[in-house]
Amino acid sequence: MTLALRYANETGGIGLTQSGAFNRKFVHWAAEHFEWPDFTATELFEMNKVLDEYKMPPLFPVHGLLRHLKLLRRYKGKLVATKKGREMAEASDVFFDLTAPVYLYRFIHDERIEARGGPLGNWDIFLNVINVEARVGCTLAHLLKTLYGWEEKDRYDPEHSDMRFALKFCVLQPLCWLGLLWEDREGLRIWDDGTFYKTPLWHAALKLETDGQAALRLV
Template identity: 45%
Template sequence: MIEFRNLADDHPDLAQSPLLRGALLTLRYARDHGAIGLTQTKAFKRVFVHWAVEHFEWPGRSAEEMFRFHKVINEYDFPALELVHFLLISLRLGRHFKGEFRLTKRGAELADCPGSLFAELIPYFVLQIDHASYARFDDRPVGTWDIWMNVINVEADHGTTEAALFETFYGEALDWHTAGWREMGAFSSCVLRPLVWAGLISEIRDDDLGGRVCHIFKTQLWRSALHLDTDDQLSPICVQ
């Protein structure tokens, strides 16, 4: 069982979710400016895309790095914004009307309610979206969110690695330098990355040890927002 707890709008741990932050910024921008302009293909116009790149603070996508390689950035160049756009339309928090993205009544209500927006956005994104649809490959890992999250709840409680988690689930010691790199890639893209973007886990990548090592930690938001069947298996965290 996966249960998302209701969090107050001023709960400090909500700030750990990149996806929630991006959605709030988009809703508030549309509210404050009346709408966000769309291209002929119904993507956000570049003026907003550039603003989003500068303000989203997306993991692994700093504005400085993106503008270093792209003088002009379209929505499809910034997958985080493409995802936020899709989610807001899917949840009917925004709509396309006469060449603009406009808020619905519900979207306007949630623009100042981070806790309520989290409750609608994050469970839908993590549990219902086909994460392989926007990944590099179409490969999908075997498993369910109930299994993945309950096991990660225990294994990553004091920190673990991407490779160790993969071995726990699938019994194979694979990494990015073995013949099973695509299986590792599917697991990383469809399980770990959504949890990072949701703000439920954090990654620390170490490329200085002769190979790519990814350390995985549960965030405080995970501990505040989730109630799982394996919670009773957790060891107390010692604070010194």
């Protein structure tokens, strides 16, 4: 998100379409510079000749949060950086502390999933469980079993599918997009789930009740 702020500051603003979405010029720039997991420029342009904001889902929270936090404001068909936004663009640690809690705890990550009740549990549970289970890497299937008791053989149960998608798109994906987790997908097909690992930022940003357990290693 700091890249978007710097872009707005250095270029005089982010252009908007008539509907208020980021224009293609910025979306193409973002695809080439942001390097979002699963949304790199190579992957995006393999399927699209041109990119609009709706074809690059990671831009939804960027757009929403920068406006919500009053870091960008609309002016003459563009989003320009506010004074607060210009300050935040040069203070990435302060910017992370401001945006990360809002994004994780208050942002609607998927409207359809949230309309059905969202993931079963809360962020205190999710973060502490992942803190322990991802100490040497864990899969989505492993977390489903740990949190809810679901086995892989249950994957054809509609409730299992609902929980799987909720956990993936409302918990794991936001953590990956914030840089707290990364998913190893080497050698996997597009519909396969990878293995999730904690990043150095996880340890720097989070202080959790299970930190002592997370430090344990299996012998």
